[in-house]
Amino acid sequence: MAAASVPRDVTSYSIGLAAPLTLFFLVFFVAPLVQLFVLSLHNDAAGAVWGIGQYVHFLTDPFSLGVLGSTLLLGAEVTALCLVLGFPIAWLYHRVGSRAQTLIILIVLLPLLTSVVVRTFAWIVILGRQGIINSTLLSIGAIDTPIRLLYTQAGVVLALAQVQMPLMTLPLITALGRIDMNLEDASCSLGAGSWRTFWKIVLPLSLPGVIAGCTLTYAAAITAFITQSLIGGGQMLFMPMYLYQQASTLQNWPFASAISIIFLLAVLAVVTVFGTLGRLSRGYGGA
Amino acid sequence: MGGRKRTWEAISFEVVMTAIALIALIVIIAPSLVVLIVSFTNGFSLKFPPPGYSARWYAELWNAWQLHFAAKNSFVVAMWSTGLSVVLGVAAALAIARSATLSARVLDSLFMSPLVLPALAFGLSALMLFSLVGMPVSALTLVIGHTVVCVPYVVRNTVAALAQLEPTLLESSTILGASRWYTFRRIVLPLIRPGVIAGGFIAFMSSFDNVPVSLFLRDAATDMLPIRMWQDLEGKLDVTIAALSGVLIIATVALMAIMERVTGLSKRLTS
Numbered sequence: 001m002a003a004a005s006v007p008r009d010v011t012s013y014s015i016g017l018a019a020p021l022t023l024f025f026l027v028f029f030v031a032p033l034v035q036l037f038v039l040s041l042h043n044d045a046a047g048a049v050w051g052i053g054q055y056v057h058f059l060t061d062p063f064s065l066g067v068l069g070s071t072l073l074l075g076a077e078v079t080a081l082c083l084v085l086g087f088p089i090a091w092l093y094h095r096v097g098s099r100a101q102t103l104i105i106l107i108v109l110l111p112l113l114t115s116v117v118v119r120t121f122a123w124i125v126i127l128g129r130q131g132i133i134n135s136t137l138l139s140i141g142a143i144d145t146p147i148r149l150l151y152t153q154a155g156v157v158l159a160l161a162q163v164q165m166p167l168m169t170l171p172l173i174t175a176l177g178r179i180d181m182n183l184e185d186a187s188c189s190l191g192a193g194s195w196r197t198f199w200k201i202v203l204p205l206s207l208p209g210v211i212a213g214c215t216l217t218y219a220a221a222i223t224a225f226i227t228q229s230l231i232g233g234g235q236m237l238f239m240p241m242y243l244y245q246q247a248s249t250l251q252n253w254p255f256a257s258a259i260s261i262i263f264l265l266a267v268l269a270v271v272t273v274f275g276t277l278g279r280l281s282r283g284y285g286g287a
Numbered sequence: 288m289g290g291r292k293r294t295w296e297a298i299s300f301e302v303v304m305t306a307i308a309l310i311a312l313i314v315i316i317a318p319s320l321v322v323l324i325v326s327f328t329n330g331f332s333l334k335f336p337p338p339g340y341s342a343r344w345y346a347e348l349w350n351a352w353q354l355h356f357a358a359k360n361s362f363v364v365a366m367w368s369t370g371l372s373v374v375l376g377v378a379a380a381l382a383i384a385r386s387a388t389l390s391a392r393v394l395d396s397l398f399m400s401p402l403v404l405p406a407l408a409f410g411l412s413a414l415m416l417f418s419l420v421g422m423p424v425s426a427l428t429l430v431i432g433h434t435v436v437c438v439p440y441v442v443r444n445t446v447a448a449l450a451q452l453e454p455t456l457l458e459s460s461t462i463l464g465a466s467r468w469y470t471f472r473r474i475v476l477p478l479i480r481p482g483v484i485a486g487g488f489i490a491f492m493s494s495f496d497n498v499p500v501s502l503f504l505r506d507a508a509t510d511m512l513p514i515r516m517w518q519d520l521e522g523k524l525d526v527t528i529a530a531l532s533g534v535l536i537i538a539t540v541a542l543m544a545i546m547e548r549v550t551g552l553s554k555r556l557t558s
Contacts, residue, residue, distance in 0.1 A: 018379040022379070035412060036412035165315055225502075248503075256411060267405060
């Protein structure tokens with residue numbers, strides 16, 4: 001119907017073509033999430049008594065709040081590391097020839113396309129007691145006994161940063177490619193040094209890319225179940241594993257639902273904050 | 288005067304940025320190389336560097352029937368999910384790509400949301416829905432769940448390809464008397480094909496590798512490869528898993544090279 005009212009523009013297609021996917025999403029994506037929310041509003045494990053007891057339980061339990069806090073902190077640390085390492089990659093990309101550019105992209109893409117278990121397994125081999133770092137440090141005499149790298153926060157952050165790097169780097173490469181090179185030249189010829197030009201011109205103009213990259217990296221880092229559980233080990237508990245334990249091992253579906261909803265809202269809040277910053281930064285970039 | 292200072296400053300900037308970039312690239316690629324090297328060990332442990340080299344653990348893989356079974360399941364589910372994602376995703380991308388209406392933007396956000404929302408929460412909710420309607424977990428429930436989380440890649444890449452399409456090409460085709468359907472088949476489809484293939488490729492890889500959704504939607508009959516590997520790794524560090532990882536890394540690199548040839552993958556993801 002809508003298509004008929006639009007003038008016959010050959011470059012656009014009827015919105016009706018989106019109907020099958022919309023229906024598919026309503027049935028298999030939106031409906032399950034609504035049902036998840038409904039189940040979280042039950043006080044008992046059987047799901048018979050209505051109430052907000054599960055949320056009260058979570059929000060008054062120091063242990064649960066601790067898991068949420070450490071998960072959000074983990075995301076921030078991974079995102080920061082990805083930004084510090086990813087920005088120079090994007091910068092280098094625009095200063096090399098096209099063959100080197102292709103190589104850089106393929107290297108950056110490799111972890112994204114490699115199986116998550118494989119790349120996590122690789123970090124176990126690197127960080128383990130007999131791993132590369134420990135055996136190197138032992139052989140050069142820097143340490144006497146193996147140091148603990150696996151099952152530490154730093155290990156999880158490093159492994160996650162490697163895995164999520166494409167999500168940060170690809171938007172940055174796109175954003176840097178859109179910056180008018182003349183602006184950098186102008187800044188330099190007006191007497192600003194390279195560092196000053198970077199902080200005052202390049203970084204602010206690339207903010208839309210920075211924000212897009214941070215959003216994707218943050219969301220991926222806090223939901224990265226496999227890497228968190230294998231590198232973090234039993235001592236460190238983050239939201240995905242907490243959710244999985246409650247749902248699968250303890251079969252406490254209403255509480256698992258409440259954890260899911262709180263987790264979803266936390267992710268949505270972060271995405272919204274980043275999204276708002278993104279709109280502001282575009283205004284800044286255009287000014 | 289200031290010339291020398293500026294030069295030093297420019298050099299320090301270039302050196303710092305290049306050094307960090309190179310370190311980052313090495314950190315990104317090192318784990319894959321390490322696994323490849325370790326997988327060719329002739330020993331029983333995952334020591335690096337290995338005491339000696341052999342392909343014995345790759346030979347072991349031939350007998351690992353549990354891994355074969357899981358790999359076959361993962362492959363079949365990934366094929367179906369990719370097929371479904373491409374059919375539904377391309378149609379939806381055509382509808383929303385060149386439309387600035389509110390409904391098109393709302394749909395775009397809806398189709399992209401599985402990218403940021405925790406897949407584990409979706410997996411749990413899908414399991415609860417299927418159990419509510421009395422649908423036992425099976426390959427079908429896996430395909431449905433995977434399609435939801437894979438479709439964003441197809442939609443995003445197809446929308447990007449459509450956005451780069453020259454409207455004048457389509458207009459001239461119509462002016463020259465071609466029907467809309469003929470224009471779509473002979474002009475639009477060939478031009479967006481690389482984008483669709485790139486999106487389908489990423490969708491396939493992410494389905495083949497999916498853990499959070501599969502965790503809830505599979506049973507013993509539909510064991511999936513990444514979950515099998517994860518469970519094997521939690522128990523012990525198995526060298527067979529290293530060999531399997533080696534196979535997967537080589538296959539991934541080979542597929543990436545083919546995709547780079549066929550679709551210009553690297554340019555497609557940065558435009």
